Amino acid sequence: MTFIERRNALVAALSTAVGCPVLLSDQVQPEAQPPYIVYSVTADYIPDAGLGDYTFRETGSGEDTSLAEVRAEQPSCTISFSACSVNRWKQGTNGEKAYIFGEDEAQELAARAQGFFIHTGEDVISSAGFVVVDVSNAGSRSAIVIDEMARRYGFDVRLRYRRTDERDVGTVQKATPKGETTKE
Template identity: 50%
Template sequence: MTFLEVRNIITQRLEQYLGIPVILGDQATPPPDNYPFCYYSVTTPYAPTGAMGNYEQTEIPSTTKLTTTRTEQPTATLSLIFCSINRWSKDENGADTEPYIYGEDEAQSLAERAQGFFLHAEYDILSNLGIVVVDVTNTTNRTTLVVDEAARRYGFDVRIRYTRVDSRTDETVGSVTTSETKE
């Protein structure tokens, strides 16, 4: 499995679980106008364990070639940040209505729900998909000032382990002829 496949599985499932957009940070595309949302960045896409990995060689039928496959289980780290702002709820016509939403509370609540996603709700499902949650860090305040208002942000990092497989085709010697030389 490639890291991009792992990332896509995690972000799609997290988006479904929370019901908010989960987008890649540091893009040219601006974040959504509607709050709340989550953005993520990839801190480490591939951190090898230092082990040699498992090697397997398989003959390719009717050829003198074989496939050499190396399998390892590196880790990767994603940083997730949940964003909200103080605002009024909207009715079906887009008019302000009760209740008033406190961005701080909403962002922190989403971050805590996302931690639960990794620690319990999707832990087994992700594991069955080949993604093991290794570590979930504490939620921390990552609030920043945006023009004249603070964008309320809470986030954490999650470290996962996945199986990486690399293969190559190698030529072999088809046959060897030996001859004896007498002296």
Template identity: 30%
Template sequence: MNLVAVKELITQIKKDIGIPIIKGNTKAPAPKPPYGMYNITSPYIKGKGRGAVTLHDSESGPYEKRTEEYTFTISFSIFAENTETTIGLAHKVHQWFLFLGEEFIREQGFVIASVGNIENRTTFLVDDYEYRYGFDVQFRAVDEQIRQIETIEKVEITNLGG
């Protein structure tokens, strides 16, 4: 999984939507609302088959390349002071994935497989509500692995038994 590209994706959403988006499940204190939070809930969902293995030549010698398509899921939650603001910001981020960020997502080497529905994730904390709405996005990506291989240039055959 290309975590650098995921971080660039999050940075671009922050820039385009105008709210901070933090990584979830950390001990760092959350910013003052409104803000977004993301969690990579499924970093690798195997595709069908074992991937494709192909042979290639380069200046440094022959190599094998294994290419595999997989999916991964990121969950987004938006936090704000009231339901209306939370829903509005969640909708903006949701729309970013459906249209506004499409080209940027492709530049990172990802394709959107699905964008889930915006759902109420509000919780009650001691004596007040924490307003949050969110959705999941499933991406398709390609993983490549390369390994050098050795070839035998010449074989000398002697004494064939005849």
């Protein structure tokens, strides 16, 4: 599984867990209606300074057998999440209107997302191929957008995953012992 496939599985699981869209930040598409979470991968490959584990495996079969060298390691990555909301009126199911405080909603959404990484999402995080290394504190990332405040609370998550790289190192040919001839 590639890093992007793992990331997408993780983001889909987070979206389901918190009950709102989780979107890649800085996209051309218009943003969703609040509340939502935006994320960005701030570092997708942070090596652990090791050489990695090297193994060899045969690829192909018969006359087309070749040898591949596989290097595996466990780097980490950092993903930044920001829960977003705005102050607004919301129509209730009974027809009454309720005022939503964007600050409170963003802070609560960030806390639920943190809880996903700290505990509740452990199984889906693992099945996506990640292990949580660290979850930072959530802090205000609010900004003025034209004439109102975009309320944002964000945090960073450091995750570890398994990365493998492979290269072909040659063809494996059947050896003929010295003094024998091959049949053709």
